Structures are given as structure tokens and as C-alpha cells.
Amino acid sequence: MSAYSLCMVCNKAIATVHVVRIINGQIAKVDYCADCASQKTDSGLVKNNNQTDLINSLFNTESEAAEPVRSFKTHDLTCPRCGLTYSRFKDIWKLGCPDCYTTFKDTLRQLLRRMHGSTQHQGKSPSRIVDLVQRDKKIWELRQQLQQAVSTEDYEQAARLRDLIQQAELN
Numbered sequence: 001m002s003a004y005s006l007c008m009v010c011n012k013a014i015a016t017v018h019v020v021r022i023i024n025g026q027i028a029k030v031d032y033c034a035d036c037a038s039q040k041t042d043s044g045l046v047k048n049n050n051q052t053d054l055i056n057s058l059f060n061t062e063s064e065a066a067e068p069v070r071s072f073k074t075h076d077l078t079c080p081r082c083g084l085t086y087s088r089f090k091d092i093w094k095l096g097c098p099d100c101y102t103t104f105k106d107t108l109r110q111l112l113r114r115m116h117g118s119t120q121h122q123g124k125s126p127s128r129i130v131d132l133v134q135r136d137k138k139i140w141e142l143r144q145q146l147q148q149a150v151s152t153e154d155y156e157q158a159a160r161l162r163d164l165i166q167q168a169e170l171n
Helices: 034-039 051-060 086-092 098-103 105-116 127-151 155-170
Strands: 017-023 026-032
Touching: 026 034, 098 105, 127 155
Parallel strands: none
Antiparallel strands: 017 026
């Protein structure tokens, strides 16, 4: 079985443009070859196949389920630190400084919601990171129990918990 998909329009060429939209919680994926993608306008793709225009068209498409990516005065927003305007951000799709995240917070949330369906990361995490987080959580819980044991003067339990913490920290 091939890892490549065929264009859903011509069904001949290998698809190189993949459009994924989430509408009413449903994922709609369309695969196009370069030729068919350059001819599509009703799909949100633009005729000149410019990446910036493609990104803009995906964010600015209106549907019943998706709220428009704009707030009451997004065109007036300007980052006080670097001077980046919202309209410039839409042109380059890059933020200028850390303060831009605060300045464009509401708009960025809307964009993330439209792109990913959520503003919270829901993908996979590397297993090593998950293991470290679980280990740190276990150590934190053991330390809480150790404090409780010391405060109730249960020194045998405290010594056992201390040893468990040391063992967990070595792993």
C-alpha cells in the first residue's frame, strides 16, 4: 500500500496539497494535486497558490459553525512593545515579540480554535516526558505524605517515605 494519496479531483496525480477543516466538530479532509489546487477557489484555495493567501483563505472562510476570526477592533490592534499591527500579522503570520501574544490573545485563541478545534494541546507527548512527569508527580505526593507524617510525629512512616522518595529520585 502506498503512503501517497491521489488527488480527489482528477484522481490521477499525487496529492501535494491537503486541506483539513473542522466544521461542527466534524473533520473534512480534501487532497489536491498542485494543478487542481491552483484551480480551486470554492475549497478555500486560491488561484495563484500563494502560501500566505492559502493560509488567509483558510482562516477567513465563513461557515455557519465557525465564528469569524476578528474581534470588535482587531484592525486597530497594535503591539505596544514592537509595534506589530494585526493587519501586518495577517500578512506575515509571525508575531514580533512576547507581548504580541497578550495583545492578540483573543484573536489567537479564535485562530487556534478554528485551526485545531481547541486551544488546548490534545496530541501525543513523547513517552520519556510522560514518564518524567509521572515520576515528579509521585515524588511530590510522597513529599506531601512525608510532611504529614512528620507533623503527626509518625517517624517510622516518615523514614519509609524518605527512602521511597530517594529511590524514586534515582530512577
